[in-house]
């Protein structure tokens with residue numbers, strides 16, 4: 233596992249000129265995220281997901297507390313992604329109220345699996361259609377599950393980033409509405425709603441932590457295009473407003489666009505097959521808003537091999553003592569693999585840079601359950 237420090241924090245360097253549009257996202261964020269949560273609360277399947285306290289594991293790792301928010305329980309979809317897709321669709325329909333017709337719409341997306349499943353589910357629940365593009369190498373189980381949500385599925389011969397472009401072209405050609413979880417110039421509003429939708433995870437976590445009377449000191453976040461991590465960093469940071477709140481990002485080594493961007497101090501795209509067991513994180517191009525937020529708030533980024541994700545799955549599946557068992561997919565569990573290596577390996581200097589000690593209250597988020605239909 234490799235780590236790169238944020239080259240912008242504490243160095244006096246300035247990476248970008250003032251970016252008013254991106255700063256705008258952070259303004260009044262909490263009320264917008266609360267609106268998303270209020271929308272989620274109207275859904276019959278809504279229930280806050282569990283925040284597990286793994287005290288025995290925390291003791292073993294030499295930290296004060298370890299919490300795992302378990303998004304495998306979300307909406308019966310085994311991943312958090314339905315939060316973003318459902319809120320985005322709600323906002324799209326709300327904004328079209330005066331445009332006729334709003335019946336029989338087709339929502340289009342590209343996905344590693346989880347976002348597509350969330351979108352197909354949200355479209356079906358509202359009586360609309362969905363077309364979901366999947367990159368080459370997608371697990372057939374994931375493909376089938378999306379079809380079962382009623383989507384038309386198109387398996388491409390390209391990697392994730394090129395598949396996104398195909399979905400965009402398709403939506404344009406067939407009058408569909410692209411619901412993508414990343415941004416580019418001219419395509420910002422819908423991904424922003426998706427990010428706000430993810431915010432429900434942070435708000436629920438804050439409520440639970442308050443009941444325990446604790447504030448997190450370290451939050452480990454896995455990144456694909458980075459929209460999820462951006463939502464968490466900006467909400468926790470806005471809410472707690474504490475200097476000592478440390479965010480640590482984790483990416484697969486074969487799709488480490490944030491790591492590379494930090495390393496080279498500029499926006500970087502990773503090319504190739506992006507082949508990793510962390511399918512949810514297999515993205516070669518960062519969402520520019522997420523990159524901006526990472527540059528502002530993340531202390532650094534780990535770029536890790538697949539075995540660490542497998543290790544994370546194993547740790548969560550075989551709890552210590554009274555700690556609960558958590559079924560996780562590789563993209564969900566990789567942060568646990570990193571935490572374990574960091575605390576138990578010979579990373580003394582890094583631990584001290586990140587200020588991880590017996591006072592630390594660590595939060596990780598298991599973003600998916602058994603999404604590849606593996607046997608446990």
Ligand SMILES: Cc1ncc(COP(=O)(O)O)c(C=O)c1O
Pocket residue numbers: 311313344346347413454455456457458459460461511512513515563564599600
């Ligand atoms: C399980 C899981 N975790 C994390 C992520 C990362 O989210 P993002 O692409 O917004 O960084 C994804 C994205 O698909 C995912 O499926």
